[in-house]
Amino acid sequence: MEYVLQTRALGKRYGSFCALKDLTMHVPKGAIYGFVGKNGAGKTTLIRVVCGLQKPSAGEYTLYGERNSSRGIHKARRRVGAVVETPSVYLDMTAKDNLKEQYRILGLPSFEDIPQLLDLVGLSDTGKKKAKHFSLGMRQRLGIAMALAGDPDLLVLDEPANGLDPQGIVEIRELLLKLNRERQITVLISSHILDELSRLATHYGFIDRGHMVREISAEELESVCRKCTCVEVTDIKALARVLDAMGMEYQILSGQTADIYAKVPITKLALALWEEGCELVSIQEREESLESYYINLVGGGRR
Amino acid sequence: MSRLLAADFSRLWKSRDFWTCAAFMASFGAFMVLLGYYFMCRTGGKYSADLVCFGYAKLMGIAAAFFISLFWGTEYSDGTIRNKLVTGHERYKVYLSGLVVNTAGVMMINAIYVAAVFLLGVPLLGLPGTSFLPFAAQNGLLTVVMDLSFAACFTMHSMLRQNKASVTAVSIIAALILLLASGYIRSSLHEPKVYEPYTYMTDKGYVITREEEPNPNYLEEGSVKRRVFEFLDELLPSGQALKIEEDEVTKEQAGRLVLYSCLVVLVSAGGGIAGFQRKDIK
Numbered sequence: 001m002e003y004v005l006q007t008r009a010l011g012k013r014y015g016s017f018c019a020l021k022d023l024t025m026h027v028p029k030g031a032i033y034g035f036v037g038k039n040g041a042g043k044t045t046l047i048r049v050v051c052g053l054q055k056p057s058a059g060e061y062t063l064y065g066e067r068n069s070s071r072g073i074h075k076a077r078r079r080v081g082a083v084v085e086t087p088s089v090y091l092d093m094t095a096k097d098n099l100k101e102q103y104r105i106l107g108l109p110s111f112e113d114i115p116q117l118l119d120l121v122g123l124s125d126t127g128k129k130k131a132k133h134f135s136l137g138m139r140q141r142l143g144i145a146m147a148l149a150g151d152p153d154l155l156v157l158d159e160p161a162n163g164l165d166p167q168g169i170v171e172i173r174e175l176l177l178k179l180n181r182e183r184q185i186t187v188l189i190s191s192h193i194l195d196e197l198s199r200l201a202t203h204y205g206f207i208d209r210g211h212m213v214r215e216i217s218a219e220e221l222e223s224v225c226r227k228c229t230c231v232e233v234t235d236i237k238a239l240a241r242v243l244d245a246m247g248m249e250y251q252i253l254s255g256q257t258a259d260i261y262a263k264v265p266i267t268k269l270a271l272a273l274w275e276e277g278c279e280l281v282s283i284q285e286r287e288e289s290l291e292s293y294y295i296n297l298v299g300g301g302r303r
Numbered sequence: 304m305s306r307l308l309a310a311d312f313s314r315l316w317k318s319r320d321f322w323t324c325a326a327f328m329a330s331f332g333a334f335m336v337l338l339g340y341y342f343m344c345r346t347g348g349k350y351s352a353d354l355v356c357f358g359y360a361k362l363m364g365i366a367a368a369f370f371i372s373l374f375w376g377t378e379y380s381d382g383t384i385r386n387k388l389v390t391g392h393e394r395y396k397v398y399l400s401g402l403v404v405n406t407a408g409v410m411m412i413n414a415i416y417v418a419a420v421f422l423l424g425v426p427l428l429g430l431p432g433t434s435f436l437p438f439a440a441q442n443g444l445l446t447v448v449m450d451l452s453f454a455a456c457f458t459m460h461s462m463l464r465q466n467k468a469s470v471t472a473v474s475i476i477a478a479l480i481l482l483l484a485s486g487y488i489r490s491s492l493h494e495p496k497v498y499e500p501y502t503y504m505t506d507k508g509y510v511i512t513r514e515e516e517p518n519p520n521y522l523e524e525g526s527v528k529r530r531v532f533e534f535l536d537e538l539l540p541s542g543q544a545l546k547i548e549e550d551e552v553t554k555e556q557a558g559r560l561v562l563y564s565c566l567v568v569l570v571s572a573g574g575g576i577a578g579f580q581r582k583d584i585k
Contacts, residue, residue, distance in 0.1 A: 014583075048583075048584070048585075051385070051388070051389045052388050052389060052391075053385055053388055053389070053583070053584040053585075054583040054584065055581070055583070073391075074391040074392070074393055075391060076391070077389065077390060077391030078390055078391040080389060080390070080391075081389070081390075082385070082389045084382075084385055084389070085382070085585075086382055087382075088381065088382040088383045088384075088385045088386050089381060089382075089383065090314070090377065090381050090383055091381050092317075092319065092377075093317065097317070100313070101310055101313065101314060101383075102386060104306060104309045104310035104313055105306055105307065105310045105386055105387055105390060105392070106306065106390055107305075107306040146386060150390070156389075
């Protein structure tokens with residue numbers, strides 16, 4: 001798999017406080033990588049480090065194959081657009097002037113794409129209104145437009161849903177999906193709105209106290225979180241034969257338990273197992289959401 | 304770096320902080336001319352625009368502190384410095400671009416004062432004399448290096464601290480302290496060696512004559528304190544400003560002032576870049 005961003009044992013200290021510890025992550029090309037963690041878990045610190053705003057205290061990262069210590073890292077960064085924490089916009093300028101400024105920073109020769117970009121984020125009718133008079137959601141959109149200037153290959157967004165109304169959240173989600181599908185932009189997005197993230201992400205990284213707890217693809221997560229019936233029997237081979245005969249999808253977990261991913265006709269299953277000389281010991285329905293998966297992973301209590 | 308310069312100059316042109324400073328200095332220039340015109344009318348003496356042409360120098364430290372801390376502080380307060388770093392601009396280039404634009408801004412503010420003086424001064428006070436040109440050329444050059452050293456100092460401060468309000472307050476206070484320190488240094492250096500003898504009459508009609516007395520505040524020629532004061536007077540941009548304004552720079556001194564300004568610029572820009580390279584940006 002090709003990765004646009006990889007970190008290896010990354011660490012960041014502020015004095016005696018350790019914000020990132022031994023963090024290893026892999027962002028595949030073309031993915032929407034949801035970066036999940038509590039407040040203070042280290043999400044923003046990681047984003048600051050990979051965006052070059054802060055230097056790591058330990059470990060390293062590679063961006064498009066360029067190590068953070070190499071000279072080529074600056075060139076690799078030109079492929080990145082980011083909104084870190086708050087949108088980085090000049091409050092005394094209009095949306096258009098802000099984008100012109102960003103175009104100059106990027107060295108883009110023409111401003112002709114600006115109207116399309118403003119249209120894309122829904123700010124085409126802001127006219128001469130200065131950014132300081134924008135709502136938080138409008139600033140967030142402008143920040144995303146600034147990050148999209150120059151057609152980046154990697155978009156890094158830190159809590160992009162902050163300050164957006166429900167309609168705005170849906171629009172930003174649609175925009176990110178569109179960018180990912182149509183322009184193959186890889187997106188690294190940090191959020192603690194798990195429901196929203198679960199509608200977007202193709203990959204997840206769960207971070208807790210500066211450490212990566214688990215990286216998992218959306219497919220893997222879906223299979224883990226699928227609604228299923230957990231069955232305990234005395235003969236797992238007999239169960240497999242019965243389920244195969246009934247055409248049900250299942251996964252054997254141990255010598256006595258299996259998960260069945262279908263609605264189970266209990267009486268029919270019990271009779272079929274009895275005929276195979278197998279006893280049904282217990283049966284229970286199980287469903288896990290991204291939220292409960294995350295809580296189970298990092299622990300529910302505040303530390 | 305050309306991309307950064309293009310972006311920073313474009314922002315300078317639109318900056319309200321820059322135009323506020325420029326308007327203040329233009330008003331100050333106009334005020335100086337009107338003051339000269341008033342004295343000319345009252346006393347009937349001769350007064351020309353060149354006499355107030357370098358009147359900006361004393362205020363340039365404060366103007367530079369105000370302008371740079373607000374102009375560059377916006378990069379931190381609005382978070383836009385991140386846009387430059389995230390898109391791969393090297394930190395030293397971001398710093399140098401800021402230094403160039405800040406210096407250009409300070410020089411333009413300067414130039415706007417001079418323009419206001421001449422635009423209003425020539426019609427009211429008349430053209431400057433022929434002796435003005437060589438002296439203007441020397442002071443012009445000294446002004447450029449003085450602006451550069453002020454800009455380098457305040458750019459360093461603005462780049463290394465992320466709180467716009469505190470940067471602005473500290474910069475302006477620092478500019479005032481520098482000005483006061485240079486004023487004190489200059490007055491100490493100009494202390495007479497002795498108090499001249501003088502005679503006065505008391506209320507009761509006695510005539511008292513005071514003999515020549517040594518001045519205890521006089522700094523002895525060649526003493527360490529005098530040398531240190533002379534060095535600081537020429538090194539500090541505020542001291543240079545006072546010299547320019549009072550037009551008392553000799554040709555030998557001019558070379559030294561340029562050299563000292565270059566030293567201030569190198570030390571503050573070098574230190575600023577080194578600090579900025581290591582700085583954690585929020």
